[in-house]
Every structure is written in structure tokens, then in C-alpha cells.
Amino acid sequence: MQLHLAQGRIVWVTVPDSRGGNTKTRPAVVLTSDSELGTATELQVTAVTTLMGEAPFAHTVELPSDPNGHPQTKLRKR
Numbered sequence: 548m549q550l551h552l553a554q555g556r557i558v559w560v561t562v563p564d565s566r567g568g569n570t571k572t573r574p575a576v577v578l579t580s581d582s583e584l585g586t587a588t589e590l591q592v593t594a595v596t597t598l599m600g601e602a603p604f605a606h607t608v609e610l611p612s613d614p615n616g617h618p619q620t621k622l623r624k625r
Contacts, residue, residue, distance in 0.1 A: 552590070554581050557610075557620055562594055574622065576610075597624045 552558070560575045575592035577584075584590075595610065612622040 552577060552584050554579060554584075557595065557622070558592070560592060560594075562592075595622070599625060 554577055556577045557574050561570055561572045563570045574595040578591040579587050611617045611620050612625050616623050
């Protein structure tokens with residue numbers, strides 16, 4: 548199965564935690580622009596977390612979720 552990458556798409560990546568250790572596979576949102584995706588050697592992504600109100604970031608965005616898997620994001624947890 549081939550994945551169509553696009554800015555804003557949720558993909559699964561293996562990344563370290565915010566302290567640089569404890570790598571784990573987690574969902575992430577693609578930040579790289581669509582115009583750069585064809586030539587980019589690395590993708591810019593931002594990790595998705597379920598730690599509502601506990602994320603150490605100045606800005607957070609809540610993504611749509613549903614216990615059965617949201618039809619667009621496929622996320623099950625808030």
C-alpha cells in the first residue's frame with residue numbers, strides 16, 4: 548500500500564520524546580508543504596499526544612477523534 552503524503556496528513560513515525568530519549572511510534576502531522584514534498588529529503592512533522600493540558604508547548608491544537616476511530620484522522624483518543 549502506497550501512502551500519499553500531504554501537508555496536514557497524519558502519519559505514524561518513530562520519534563524520541565521531548566527530552567530526546569524513549570523513542571516510540573506515534574501519530575504525527577506532516578508540516579512540510581506539499582510543494583516541497585516531492586524534493587524533500589526529510590519531513591517536518593509534529594507529534595500528536597493525548598496529554599491534554601499537560602503538553603509543554605505554547606500552542607496546541609485539538610484534533611478530531613472518536614472512540615471508534617475518527618473518519619478523517621483515524622484517532623481514537625482525545
